[in-house]
Amino acid sequence: MTAIAPEMQAPASAFDTVPALTAADRCDATTTTIREGSGSANPRVPCGAQAYVTALFPSGSTLQFCAHHGHNLEASLVQKGAVIRDDSGVLQQNTKPGASA
Numbered sequence: 001m002t003a004i005a006p007e008m009q010a011p012a013s014a015f016d017t018v019p020a021l022t023a024a025d026r027c028d029a030t031t032t033t034i035r036e037g038s039g040s041a042n043p044r045v046p047c048g049a050q051a052y053v054t055a056l057f058p059s060g061s062t063l064q065f066c067a068h069h070g071h072n073l074e075a076s077l078v079q080k081g082a083v084i085r086d087d088s089g090v091l092q093q094n095t096k097p098g099a100s101a
């Protein structure tokens with residue numbers, strides 16, 4: 001009964017309007033690694049791994065990356081004005097008990 005009108009809410013987080021990543025979200029990065037056995041010159045191979053890192057740009061557009069690419073690209077993304085949300089912490093939560101070093 002005490003719903004707050006949207007215009008009354010402060011923009012606490014730029015990510016409020018960005019949906020959470022799901023298992024269906026895939027890394028937007030491409031790699032220059034040529035897959036062994038491909039035999040063809042295809043220098044832009046989509047990563048395609050599950051996405052855990054979201055980069056939100058001032059324009060409102062987003063890119064999603066796997067933990068590997070998200071961490072590798074974070075500095076350059078921030079330089080371009082992106083805000084990073086790193087959900088890769090769930091990776092630790094999903095590891096088997098006793099497997100941690």
Ligand SMILES: [Zn+2]
Nearest residue numbers: 027047066069
């Ligand atoms: Zn990736």
